[in-house]
Amino acid sequence: MTASDYTAQLIASYKVFEMQREEPEALINARQRAIRHFEQHGLPTRKHEEWKYTNIGKYLKEGFAARTQLATEEATSADLDWAAIPELEANRLVFINGRYDAGHSEIKDAALQFTPINEAIANGHPAVMEAVEKVVNAEKDPFIWLNEALFTDGTVIEVADKAELQYPVYLIHIEKPGEQPTLDCIRNIMTVGKNTKVQVIQNYLNGAGQQSNLANHLTQVAVGENSIVEWYNLQYHLDNALHLSNFEATIQRNARFANYVFTTSGELVRNTSNMKLLGEGADAHMYGLYQFTGSEHVDNRTLVDHAVPHCTSDELYKGIMDGTATAVFNGKIIVRPDAQKTNAFQHNPNIILSDDAAVYSKPQLEIFADDVKCSHGATSGQLDEDALFYLQQRGLSLDDARGLLTYAFANEVIDKVNVPALQAYLQKTIQGNLLIH
Amino acid sequence: MANKEQQQDQVLQEVTQGEYKYGWTTNIEQEFAPKGLNEDIVRFISAKKNEPEWMLEWRLKAFRNWQKMKEPRWPNVQYPPIDYQAISYYAAPKKKKQLDSLDEVDPELLETFNKLGISLEEQKRLTGVAVDAVVDSVSVKTTFKDKLAEMGIVFCSMSEAIQEHPELVKKWIGSVVPTSDNFFAALNSAVFSDGSFCYIPKGVRCPMELSTYFRINAAGTGQFERTLIVAEEGSYVSYLEGCTAPMRDENQLHAAVVEIVALDNAEVKYSTVQNWYPGDKEGKGGVYNFVTKRGICKGDNSKISWTQVETGSAVTWKYPSVILKGNNAIGEFYSVAVTNNYQQADTGTKMIHLGNNTRSRIISKGISAGRSQNSYRGLVQIGKGAKNARNFSQCDSLLIGDKCGAHTFPYLEVKNSGAQIEHEATTSKIGEDQMFYCMQRGMDEEEATALIINGFSKEVLKNLPMEFAVEAQKLLAISLEGSVG
Numbered sequence: 036m037t038a039s040d041y042t043a044q045l046i047a048s049y050k051v052f053e054m055q056r057e058e059p060e061a062l063i064n065a066r067q068r069a070i071r072h073f074e075q076h077g078l079p080t081r082k083h084e085e086w087k088y089t090n091i092g093k094y095l096k097e098g099f100a101a102r103t104q105l106a107t108e109e110a111t112s113a114d115l116d117w118a119a120i121p122e123l124e125a126n127r128l129v130f131i132n133g134r135y136d137a138g139h140s141e142i143k144d145a146a147l148q149f150t151p152i153n154e155a156i157a158n159g160h161p162a163v164m165e166a167v168e169k170v171v172n173a174e175k176d177p178f179i180w181l182n183e184a185l186f187t188d189g190t191v192i193e194v195a196d197k198a199e200l201q202y203p204v205y206l207i208h209i210e211k212p213g214e215q216p217t218l219d220c221i222r223n224i225m226t227v228g229k230n231t232k233v234q235v236i237q238n239y240l241n242g243a244g245q246q247s248n249l250a251n252h253l254t255q256v257a258v259g260e261n262s263i264v265e266w267y268n269l270q271y272h273l274d275n276a277l278h279l280s281n282f283e284a285t286i287q288r289n290a291r292f293a294n295y296v297f298t299t300s301g302e303l304v305r306n307t308s309n310m311k312l313l314g315e316g317a318d319a320h321m322y323g324l325y326q327f328t329g330s331e332h333v334d335n336r337t338l339v340d341h342a343v344p345h346c347t348s349d350e351l352y353k354g355i356m357d358g359t360a361t362a363v364f365n366g367k368i369i370v371r372p373d374a375q376k377t378n379a380f381q382h383n384p385n386i387i388l389s390d391d392a393a394v395y396s397k398p399q400l401e402i403f404a405d406d407v408k409c410s411h412g413a414t415s416g417q418l419d420e421d422a423l424f425y426l427q428q429r430g431l432s433l434d435d436a437r438g439l440l441t442y443a444f445a446n447e448v449i450d451k452v453n454v455p456a457l458q459a460y461l462q463k464t465i466q467g468n469l470l471i472h
Numbered sequence: 473m474a475n476k477e478q479q480q481d482q483v484l485q486e487v488t489q490g491e492y493k494y495g496w497t498t499n500i501e502q503e504f505a506p507k508g509l510n511e512d513i514v515r516f517i518s519a520k521k522n523e524p525e526w527m528l529e530w531r532l533k534a535f536r537n538w539q540k541m542k543e544p545r546w547p548n549v550q551y552p553p554i555d556y557q558a559i560s561y562y563a564a565p566k567k568k569k570q571l572d573s574l575d576e577v578d579p580e581l582l583e584t585f586n587k588l589g590i591s592l593e594e595q596k597r598l599t600g601v602a603v604d605a606v607v608d609s610v611s612v613k614t615t616f617k618d619k620l621a622e623m624g625i626v627f628c629s630m631s632e633a634i635q636e637h638p639e640l641v642k643k644w645i646g647s648v649v650p651t652s653d654n655f656f657a658a659l660n661s662a663v664f665s666d667g668s669f670c671y672i673p674k675g676v677r678c679p680m681e682l683s684t685y686f687r688i689n690a691a692g693t694g695q696f697e698r699t700l701i702v703a704e705e706g707s708y709v710s711y712l713e714g715c716t717a718p719m720r721d722e723n724q725l726h727a728a729v730v731e732i733v734a735l736d737n738a739e740v741k742y743s744t745v746q747n748w749y750p751g752d753k754e755g756k757g758g759v760y761n762f763v764t765k766r767g768i769c770k771g772d773n774s775k776i777s778w779t780q781v782e783t784g785s786a787v788t789w790k791y792p793s794v795i796l797k798g799n800n801a802i803g804e805f806y807s808v809a810v811t812n813n814y815q816q817a818d819t820g821t822k823m824i825h826l827g828n829n830t831r832s833r834i835i836s837k838g839i840s841a842g843r844s845q846n847s848y849r850g851l852v853q854i855g856k857g858a859k860n861a862r863n864f865s866q867c868d869s870l871l872i873g874d875k876c877g878a879h880t881f882p883y884l885e886v887k888n889s890g891a892q893i894e895h896e897a898t899t900s901k902i903g904e905d906q907m908f909y910c911m912q913r914g915m916d917e918e919e920a921t922a923l924i925i926n927g928f929s930k931e932v933l934k935n936l937p938m939e940f941a942v943e944a945q946k947l948l949a950i951s952l953e954g955s956v957g
Contacts, residue, residue, distance in 0.1 A: 084546065372874065387889040390856065396884040402899045405871035409899040413884055416892040 036098040038078045045218075046074055048101035049184050055104055058156055065167045069183035076177045085176065088363040088395045089334045094277050094303045099218040099249040101185050105153075106132030106219075108211045110139050117272060118207045118238050123456040125205035125236065132210055132248065133188045133219040146198040152189040152222055162191050166224040166255045170283070176307060178279050182220045182253040189222035192235075196228035196259070203234035203454055210241035210248040210276065223254040225264075232263040234454055239269065241276035247302070249277040256284040258292050260314065265293045265453060271464060273301035281307045288314025295452065296352075297461060298325040298333050299468060305334040312339070312346040312374075323352035324448040326468055327360035327392075334363040339381075341374040344404075348378075353448050354385040355441055355469075356392035366411065367399040374404050381411040386418065386444060418444075438469045445469075508557045511535060514662050517562050521631045521665070524638060534651035534661030541655045547818040548847040548879055549787050551723070551760065559725055561663040561696070620678075625709075626671040627682055630698055633669035640671055644702050648731040648768050648795075656727040656789075657764040660696045664729070667697035672707035672738075681937050683712040699730040703738035705771065710741040712940055723786060724749075728763045736771030736798065741779070743936050745944050748784035750951075755814025755843075758786025765792035769801035769827075777804035778821065779935045781944040783951040786815060791849065793822035796830035796858075803832040806932040808944075810951045811844030811876070820850035820881075825858040825891070834865035837929050840876035841952055847879040854891040861888065867897040870928055872921075872952070922949050 036044075049070045053063070078095065079086040110131045126147050129139040135151035142149060155163050170179055192204065210219060227233055237254075241247050258264045270278065278301050286292045296306050310319040325333045339348040354362045368379045385394045398411040418440045426436035445465050452458040506513070514535050518528040543554070620627050626637055633641050651661040668684045684699065703709055713730075726748060734740050742765075751758025761784075767776035778792040794803030805821035823832035832852065840846040848867045869878035880897045902924050910920035926933070926945060933941050 375874070385886070387886060387891070390887075390889050392889065393887040394884070395886075396882075396895075398880075398882060398895070398897070400869075400880040400897060400899055401877065402869065402871065402879065403877045405874045405876070405901040407871075407899065407901070410897060411880070412894070412896040413882070414892075414894045415884060415886040416894075417889060 036096055038080070038092045038095065041095055041098050042074070042077050044098060045101055045181065046070060048103055052101065052103040052185055059159065061164055062156060062167065065164075066184045069180040073177050073180040073184060076180070079177060085336075085365075088361075089303070089305060089332065091303075095249075097216060099216050099277075101218045102133065102187055102220070105187055106134045108132050108213065110136050110209055114209050114211070114240065115139060115207070117240055118209070120205075120236075120456055120460045123203075123205065123236075123454070123460070125203045126200075127205045127207065128190065129207045130188065130209065130221065132217070133208075133221045135188055135190075143202050144200045146195065146200055147204065148193040148195070150191045152186070152191055152224070155191040160191060162193065162224055162226055166222070169255065170253075176281060178251050179253060179281050182222060182251050182281070185218075185220040186222035186253070187220060190224065192223075192225040194225075194227045194231055194233050196230060198228065198231045200231075200233055203236055206235065206237040208237070208239045208241075208250070208252075210239075210250055212246040212248050216246050216248050218249045218251060220251045221253070223252065225254075225256045227256070227258050227262050227264050229259040230261045231259070234265045234267070236267045236269065236454065236457060238271070239276075239278060240272040241274075241278060247274070247276035250279065252278075252280040254280070254282045256282075256292070258284060258286045258290045260288045260290055263291045265295070267295045267452070267454070267457060268297065268306070270296070270298040270301060270304055273304060275302045277301075277303045279305045281309075283309045283311075284319075285311045285313055286317040286319055289316040290314065291318040291320070293320035293322070293451075296323040296335065298323075298335075299327065299464065300329075301331055301333065303332050303334075305336070307336040309338045310340065310348065312341050312348065313343060315343050315345040317343075317346045319346075319348040320451075321348075321350040321352070322448050322451050324445055324465075325353075325362055326355040326445060326465060327362070328357045328468070329360060330358060331360045332363075333361070334365075336365040338367045338369070339379060341368070341370045341377045341379060343371075344373060344375045344377065346374065346377055348380070350381040351448060351451075352383045353445065354383075354394060355388070355445060356385060356394060357388040359389070359391040361393045362395070364394075364396045364398070364413070366397070367401065368409055368411065370402045370404050370407050370409060372403040375406040377404065377407040377409065379407070379409045383411075383413040384444075385413075385415040386441065387415060388417075388441075434470070441469050442466060507560045509559070509561055509663065513561055517663055517665060520562065521634070523631075523634055526642060527634055530646065530651065531662050534658050535663075537652045538655065538658035538662055541658055543655050544789075547789050547849070548845065548881070549789065549816040549818050551787050551816075554723075554725060554760070556659075562665050623676050623679070624673040625676060625678055626669065628669055630664070630667040630669050630700070633700075637669070637671070640702065641669065641700070644731070644733055645698075645700055646731075648733060648766050649729050649764050654764060656762040657729050660698060660727050660729045660764070664696045664698040667699045667728070669699070670701045670709065670711065672703045672709045674704040675706045676704075677707065678709040681710050681712055683714070685714045695724070695726045695728070697728050699728070701730075701732045701740055701742070703732075703734045703740050703774075705735045706737045708739045710937060711743070712937060713742070713744045714747070723751075723757060724759045726759050726761050726763070726785075730763070730765040730792075732767030732776055734767065734769050734771065734774035734776050737773045738771060739775040739777075740767065741777045742767070742792070743940055744778075744780040744782075745936075745940055745947065746780065746782045746784050746788075747947055750784050750813065750815050751786040753813050755786070758815070759784065761785035761788045761790060763790045765790065766795070767793070767803075768795040769798050769803060769830075771801075772798040772827070773800045774798050775802040775804070777806075777935070779806040779932065780808070781932070781936070781947065782807065782809040782817060782819060783947045785817070788815075788817040788819050790819045791821055793824070794832065795824045795826065796832065797826045799827040800829045801827055802830070805832075805834045805836070806935045807836045808839070808929045808932045808948070809837070809846055809848075810839045810948060811841070811846045812951055813842040813844060815842075815844040817845070818847040818849055820848045822851040823853070823863060825852075825854045825861040825863070828857075828859040829861070830858055831862045832864075834863070834867070835931050836865075836867040837932055838867070838869040838878055839872065839925060839928070839952065840869065840878050841872040843875045845877045845879070847881060848897070849881040851883040851885070852893060852895070853885045854888050854893065856887045858888055859890045861891045863891075863893045865895040867895075868928070869897070869899040870925070871899065871901050921952070925952065
């Protein structure tokens with residue numbers, strides 16, 4: 036199926052979708068506007084600067100049909116075992132093919148206000164329209180328009196001022212293809228009030244067996260003054276999945292937001308994270324780790340927008356590439372004209388272990404204020420010969436020495452995780468992948 | 473505090489008064505082609521230059537390619553659309569006859585060079601630099617030609633080379649920058665009116681620096697010169713290029729092409745001090761500098777090194793590149809780009825690693841002041857077959873004032889596990905403690921800034937040949953005159 040055929044198919048699906056949903060007029064208008072934008076821009080090709088290294092057309096040949104009504108598939112206990120993180124106690128929210136599955140979900144903290152997005156729409160919850168009106172980076176990514184037009188379900192999470200949550204929020208997204216692989220558009224909205232703290236873990240399961248769905252997530256997080264929010268994305272079970280995720284966060288005065296992305300599988304994974312620092316003293320952190328041994332393609336894109344003075348941002352994305360995998364990193368720091376006293380740092384080191392693996396790195400700075408300290412670095416190389424020699428001299432086999440050093444390289448990112456059960460789980464997974472015993 | 477503001481105001485005043493000191497025109501009789509561009513103009517230029525048939529064909533092919541191309545819009549610069557039909561593609565000082573000695577050169581032209589600070593006579597005697605001066609894209613005078621000829625070195629204008637060494641030109645022209653390479657290169661290939669040609673035979677080490685000066689003089693013209701340097705096996709040459717233009721209200725277009733070929737064990741060092749007219753303090757006028765520069769390390773153990781000091785031009789679009797094809801080849805790029813007032817620069821390099829054990833090094837220093845925008849854009853590409861390739865890139869930006877911008881767009885493409893690539897970039901302003909330290913020792917603010925900027929650019933400036941380094945340092949100071957806040 037060609038790109039233009041597929042675009043036409045999606046637009047036709049939208050019409051079916053629109054007829055089946057009963058929604059407030061404002062939302063319908065927004066959706067129509069989005070689909071018109073999508074129609075205008077079409078699917079991106081490699082000629083688009085933002086898609087230079089990710090040939091999306093190649094992956095869409097199957098023509099994933101857009102989901103036009105809520106999924107009926109059920110989660111099984113096997114699915115949930117798959118997503119289990121040992122010793123993690125959390126507020127668990129399960130979604131299957133985008134649909135909220137109340138039966139398998141469990142909310143422990145009374146202070147957590149969760150509404151499935153469809154319910155929120157039906158109740159006229161203001162957070163939905165606010166989020167819909169606030170989409171930031173749509174020009175560069177038609178999949179954002181597509182999400183806006185076609186999202187079927189998702190979350191509205193609210194955390195009130197000074198709320199005390201005892202447990203992290205664990206969002207589990209399971210994709211189970213039916214007879215035909217589908218495009219699932221899922222929207223997550225989270226509003227965090229002032230003076231509070233939330234940790235969110237988001238886990239994706241897709242592509243087990245032969246088929247996978249195309250998942251298109253759009254997550255919008257608003258962090259209130261003096262709050263701390265940590266958002267962990269786990270992309271460990273995406274075997275041959277296609278996964279597109281857009282993440283947008285706005286950060287107010289003296290708030291701290293940290294976004295983590297751990298990717299070890301997926302035929303195509305594209306993560307776009309946009310952070311907007313809107314209040315003085317805001318602090319954004321972005322950490323990423325991708326480790327591949329097969330033919331995966333990962334495309335991580337980050338944008339930190341320093342809109343006001345006295346903010347800091349720090350970014351570390353590390354890659355370990357083996358097999359025929361390809362990694363793309365595109366990190367941008369923008370410092371607006373008045374955002375003086377900004378400190379912004381970005382680093383993207385990569386280790387390439389195979390001649391068939393490839394890394395494309397594009398760290399960028401756009402600075403319009405003078406009293407700033409900004410830097411970025413990107414490297415690509417191998418394990419240190421001297422360190423390998425040192426370890427072998429002390430009795431480790433070459434393979435063990437390699438594994439240990441690679442693990443140490445990865446652990447710098449895992450070290451930043453602040454949920455102990457999750458940290459242990461990540462360490463174990465990476466150790467397993469690198470064959471360290 | 474008020475005192476500081478006053479100081480800033482005063483400084484701003486000075487910036488706006490910092491004038492372009494090369495802004496005069498020379499009243500030399502010129503010969504123009506009619507404005508506009510079509511196949512007839514290409515034929516006209518070719519005929520004017522008395523070119524052989526193959527050259528005309530080559531130009532026409534380029535012109536047809538150009539017609540199918542679109543002007544690139546991706547650079548991080550903004551300028552009003554250029555009307556390519558409003559430019560005169562050929563303007564030459566009227567030539568009466570072939571000149572044999574400097575005495576026969578139009579005295580007014582000589583005066584031009586004296587003003588530029590490159591009195592040919594003096595250069596000849598004192599520094600031993602061979603100069604090929606190009607005014608409005610026509611080569612006027614090449615010094616030291618005979619002396620170089622004794623060693624087999626060919627250093628002459630492009631049109632002369634086409635007449636006298638057609639086999640060399642035919643073999644190498646377009647081999648590094650093909651006619652279909654990009655919009656401006658295609659345009660240049662179609663209408664280039666002159667330029668320099670340099671051929672260093674096998675095993676010869678060129679005993680002196682070769683130098684070209686470019687100057688746009690006539691109004692409403694574009695300058696399209698083409699430089700080709702071929703270094704045969706085991707040879708060495710250091711080549712300098714300097715550019716100036718008079719002050720004019722309208723924008724002038726400069727679209728040059730430079731090609732370098734280095735064969736086995738050859739080394740070419742190419743240095744540029746670019747000081748085209750940058751426009752006035754309101755951003756009016758100035759030269760559009762859209763240049764394609766590329767070298768190929770064709771042979772094993774060859775080396776190409778680009779050094780550039782960019783202080784002029786209203787808009788710059790320029791990426792001197794090296795294709796590292798031979799094994800153990802080395803590519804280097806050293807750049808200082810200064811932008812002030814409304815200048816915009818999008819410049820950087822491309823290092824394409826194809827051979828084994830190839831190495832490249834990129835040092836780029838960007839300094840932005842006033843309301844200017846300064847971007848570094850670079851590509852480091854390691855091909856699958858390039859074992860043990862090594863790259864180091866460093867891009868530092870300095871901001872002076874809060875109305876300017878500094879941007880960095882590096883592209884790293886690595887397809888090989890043996891490669892080691894490092895890229896780092898920083899952006900900051902001049903450290904307050906550094907300023908304090910200097911001023912405490914009795915320097916005024918401007919001197920201190922000049923000193924710090926010189927230090928910031930040292931790594932690049934030290935790679936310039938002696939005569940140029942001095943000029944470049946002065947240029948840096950002039951360009952930033954009074955922009956301290």
